[in-house]
Amino acid sequence: MTLVSGFLRSAERFPARPALAVAGEEITYRDLRVRAVAVAAALVASDSGDGPPLTAVFGSRSIGSFAAILGALLRGHGYVPLNPRYPAARNREILERAGCRAIVVDPSSGEAAQELLSGLREPPRMVLAEDDEQTDRTFDPVEAPPDDPAYLLFTSGSTGRPKGVLVTHANVRAFLDAIGERYSFDEHERLSQLFDLTFDLSAFDMFVAWESGACVCCPAETQLLRPAEFVRDAALTVWFSVPSVGMFMQRFGALAPGAFPDLRLSVFCGEALPAELATRWAAAAPASIVDNLYGPTEATIACTAHRWDSSSPAGANGLVPIGRAMGATMTTVVDESLHALEPGQPGQLVVGGPQVVAGYLDDEAATARAFVTVPGFGRGYLTGDRVVEPAPGAPLEYLGRMDNQIKVLGHRVELEEVEAILREEGGAEAVAVGWPRTASGAAGIVAFVADRSVDPVALRRALGARLPDYMVPRELRLVTELPLNANGKRDRNALMALLEAE
Numbered sequence: 001m002t003l004v005s006g007f008l009r010s011a012e013r014f015p016a017r018p019a020l021a022v023a024g025e026e027i028t029y030r031d032l033r034v035r036a037v038a039v040a041a042a043l044v045a046s047d048s049g050d051g052p053p054l055t056a057v058f059g060s061r062s063i064g065s066f067a068a069i070l071g072a073l074l075r076g077h078g079y080v081p082l083n084p085r086y087p088a089a090r091n092r093e094i095l096e097r098a099g100c101r102a103i104v105v106d107p108s109s110g111e112a113a114q115e116l117l118s119g120l121r122e123p124p125r126m127v128l129a130e131d132d133e134q135t136d137r138t139f140d141p142v143e144a145p146p147d148d149p150a151y152l153l154f155t156s157g158s159t160g161r162p163k164g165v166l167v168t169h170a171n172v173r174a175f176l177d178a179i180g181e182r183y184s185f186d187e188h189e190r191l192s193q194l195f196d197l198t199f200d201l202s203a204f205d206m207f208v209a210w211e212s213g214a215c216v217c218c219p220a221e222t223q224l225l226r227p228a229e230f231v232r233d234a235a236l237t238v239w240f241s242v243p244s245v246g247m248f249m250q251r252f253g254a255l256a257p258g259a260f261p262d263l264r265l266s267v268f269c270g271e272a273l274p275a276e277l278a279t280r281w282a283a284a285a286p287a288s289i290v291d292n293l294y295g296p297t298e299a300t301i302a303c304t305a306h307r308w309d310s311s312s313p314a315g316a317n318g319l320v321p322i323g324r325a326m327g328a329t330m331t332t333v334v335d336e337s338l339h340a341l342e343p344g345q346p347g348q349l350v351v352g353g354p355q356v357v358a359g360y361l362d363d364e365a366a367t368a369r370a371f372v373t374v375p376g377f378g379r380g381y382l383t384g385d386r387v388v389e390p391a392p393g394a395p396l397e398y399l400g401r402m403d404n405q406i407k408v409l410g411h412r413v414e415l416e417e418v419e420a421i422l423r424e425e426g427g428a429e430a431v432a433v434g435w436p437r438t439a440s441g442a443a444g445i446v447a448f449v450a451d452r453s454v455d456p457v458a459l460r461r462a463l464g465a466r467l468p469d470y471m472v473p474r475e476l477r478l479v480t481e482l483p484l485n486a487n488g489k490r491d492r493n494a495l496m497a498l499l500e501a502e
């Protein structure tokens with residue numbers, strides 16, 4: 001069983017049912033399989049056999065991009081998503097570090113792909129994800145071993161270098177098994193798909209849907225600004241997003257009671273979920289379950305869950321608890337010495353089990369820091385999240401981060417990575433903070449640079465050439481010096497207090 005097994009099974013059972021809807025255009029399982037097989041056949045024909053079993057996919061949410069992902073998996077490769085909106089320099093770094101044999105390009109992104117590849121010394125072979133109705137439909141998928149990569153994602157890294165998280169088929173199958181135990185899906189479901197393909201939550205939408213013969217529904221760009229209309233126009237039965245999207249809808253009055261009568265399941269993940277939003281959403285979707293999922297990329301999409309009941313009290317800081325472990329996942333709360341804590345004692349959450357990846361790509365030092373052995377628990381991933389189990393058996397409550405990682409509109413951002421690029425491009429010390437704060441993280445980033453002679457316009461332009469938009473500070477403040485705390489370290493709290501006082 002691999003990540004693509006469920007799709008192939010559904011294509012056999014429900015060939016005429018819709019597998020994918022993009023901006024209102026639907027494609028059946030039969031036709032999506034044909035397009036995926038065309039990609040797989042082209043990859044096989046062009047493969048010299050050198051390099052790791054990884055294929056890059058360059059494109060946004062389009063039929064061609066989804067066919068490219070499936071085609072890479074049918075070929076027996078893991079996929080490495082690249083976002084055409086990200087700076088070319090960042091995508092080149094990912095390609096070089098991943099060592100991809102080939103890159104499958106959505107035709108609409110062909111020109112940007114040519115620019116991307118022209119900057120590489122040894123570019124991978126380029127394959128276009130075109131519609132080929134003549135493709136041999138008897139193509140035999142390559143069965144990848146369980147420990148082979150299913151996908152490789154790069155997350156923000158505190159050293160200024162993105163961290164590669166290699167997720168295996170065994171990791172994802174464990175997640176899909178856990179989701180199958182928690183939810184009951186069938187071929188009549190219509191699931192939202194709001195995430196960029198570089199965001200691991202997109203794997204939930206695709207592969208949870210395709211396991212059961214359901215339809216993945218992607219909004220048009222204009223619908224992203226009117227998500228409530230998208231819910232109704234796409235006839236969604238399952239909603240999945242970061243809380244920021246729900247807060248955006250609430251701010252614009254889109255969560256009126258009874259607004260979404262056809263939703264039967266609403267799932268939030270990627271950020272802390274405010275209890276007020278969960279309550280408003282439950283009223284807007286009165287027939288829907290409201291679930292809060294939690295999980296770092298290193299633990300494969302989501303590993304704990306909590307079902308919200310508006311009659312129950314909120315957790316710490318007015319947030320919905322992150323709940324209990326799903327499936328075969330294990331959790332424990334530890335102190336700084338990695339000793340397990342008793343219920344009621346806050347500490348760092350450690351996650352273990354088959355969903356936890358082996359480590360970071362080509363980074364033994366970061367792997368050793370984050371993947372540890374806890375006495376009496378075994379191997380686990382140090383999440384960096386402060387949690388508490390209020391009482392024995394009670395759902396875990398999220399208290400905040402133990403480091404300088406923040407969530408910006410659901411995206412994981414290590415502020416040290418932003419600061420490292422600021423130092424390299426600006427030649428001065430800098431501190432970045434998440435601002436303005438939101439209930440689930442931050443709406444953006446403000447950076448303080450200790451050099452009043454820096455050209456802020458030129459510096460932001462340089463940052464934009466290396467970082468995704470959500471990581472580029474929306475404001476640069478030039479100061480003579482940066483405040484220090486009692487330990488002689490840069491004082492983020494003092495800078496936050498300065499922003500709050502304005």
